[in-house]
Amino acid sequence: MMPLDARFPVHVTLLGCLLFTSSLHAAEPVTPLAQPGLEVVLTNTTHQIMAVAPSGTAYALKMDESTSRLHASTDGAQTWSFKARHPLGGSFRVMSALADGTLLANTSRDGLQYLSRSADGGATWKEVLSLGDFRMLTPHNIAELDGTVYFLEYQSFTTQDTPIRLHASKDRGLTWAVRQTFTGHRHGHGLTADPAHHALWAFFGDTPQKAGTYRSVDAGGSWVRVLGGQEGCVVDAVPLSDGSLLFGQDITYLPQRPHMAQLSQDGTYAALVQLTGPAYSTYALKAGGFVAGIAREPGGDIYPPTELSAHVWGSLDGxxxxxxxxxxxxDPTANVRADVYFELPSGLLVLQLANVQGFGPGGRGYQLVRLKQTGLVP
Structure with missing residues (x-):
């Protein structure tokens, strides 16, 4: 998959998922015949949202300014003001907010990548981990579980296997140690934490030989491959109450097509519905319901000739x-993206857009949207 910021392209081929049928063990539907809808509350074509802290403070880049300048909003991403500049001139690329409001960002300078940290709401920043050519792909390369913060590396400097490190921090990202080094993979797509089952999931891409979905129940010390090969093409997922995962598949080439799917702890896999393209984000709303961001990559043979768009899919019950x-x-040569990684305290979702017609430079911007019930099926 390609990162949100088209200024840092990634060329990745993601293949295959084998399909089965089963039932999803999720929350009860809002109403048996309810249908989801999506209401757009606000459209912004001047800023690119980077993160939303638990307090509701949102952080963004202003697209006509340097990417080393960070802006903040305390009114639900309605208005923005300058917050801080990275002290070393580093460019903010991807950001994640921890449960206590600590900010961790992949920043770059002089051709190298770093993990930078702010413990004061983005006012000051310090580089805490040198990554070399490795970096973050999405905000979900970082996850928290049982008092530990984890970071799984992503890279695009080689199409070959390369050691991928899982870093761990016991002090909210101030210091880091390598917890595990994975081999036989090209890159780490991301992490999902399941606090209810004290489990950490890790996703790797991108070919059938390099992909895989792994699970750890001992704080990342050891891992079990739950789903390998083409079936393990996952970028982002959410845990369900029974310990299984809900996700959209990242598939761009036949013979298989991407689906929303569920994976249980024992490896039982179920395809739910066919999607229009590869899924780069899957999000569970705090009040119930799910959304998935579906991309359209420039390559791939799963698309009909008329399919030239990103899409948002939704469900009230999963x-x-x-x-x-x-x-x-x-731009037909770049990915078009529509992803949800953040939710405001109001319940509005932040829909991040890239390479979309009618938006800012590079087709970037965001919308605040609301998942709602639209009515009943006759």
């Missing part, structure tokens, strides 16, 4: 899914 909105691409 079982029945529906396409909610589409976003036509701007």
């Amino acid at each position: 079982v029945e899914w529906r396409e909610l909105r589409s976003y036509p691409r701007l």
Whole structure:
């Protein structure tokens, strides 16, 4: 998959998922015949949201300014003001907010990558981990579980296998140690923490030989491959109450097509509904319901000739899914993206857009959207 910021392209081929059928063990539907809808509350074409802290403070880059300048909003991403500049001139690329408000960001300078940290709401920043050519792909390369913060590396400097490190921090990202080094993979797509089962999931791409979904129940000390090969093409996922995962598959080439799917702890796999393209984000709303961001990559043979857009899919129960909105691409040589990684305290979702017609430079910007019930099936 390609990162959100098109200024740092990644060329990745993601293949295959084998499909089965089963039932999803999720929360009860809001109403048996309810249908999800998506209401757009606000559209912004000048800023690119980077993170939302638990307090509700949102952080963004202003697209006509240097990417070393960070802006903040305390009114629900309605208005923005300058917050801070990275002290070393590093460019903010991807950011994640921890449960206590600590900010961790992948920053770059002089051709190298770093993990930078702010413990004061983005006012000051310090580089805490040198990454070399490795970096973050999405905010979910970072996860928290049982008092430890984890970071799984991503890279695009080689298409070959390369050691991928899982870093761990016991002090909210101030210091780091390598907890595990994975081999036989190209890169780490991301992490999902399941606090209820004290489990950490890790996702690797991108070919059938290099991909895989792994699970650890001992703080990342040892791992079990739950789903390998083509079936393990996952970028982002959410845990369900029974310990299984809900996710959209990252598939761009036949013979298989991408689906929303569920994976249990014992490896039982179930395909739920076919998607229009590879899924780069899957999000569970605090009040219930799910959304998935579906991309359209420039390559791939799963698309009909008329499919040139990113899409948002939604579900009220995790079982029945529906396409909610589409976003036509701007540049046919780049990925078009529509992803949800953040939720405001109001319940509004932050829909991050890239390479979309009618938005800012590079087709970037964001919308605040609301998942809602639209009515009943006759």
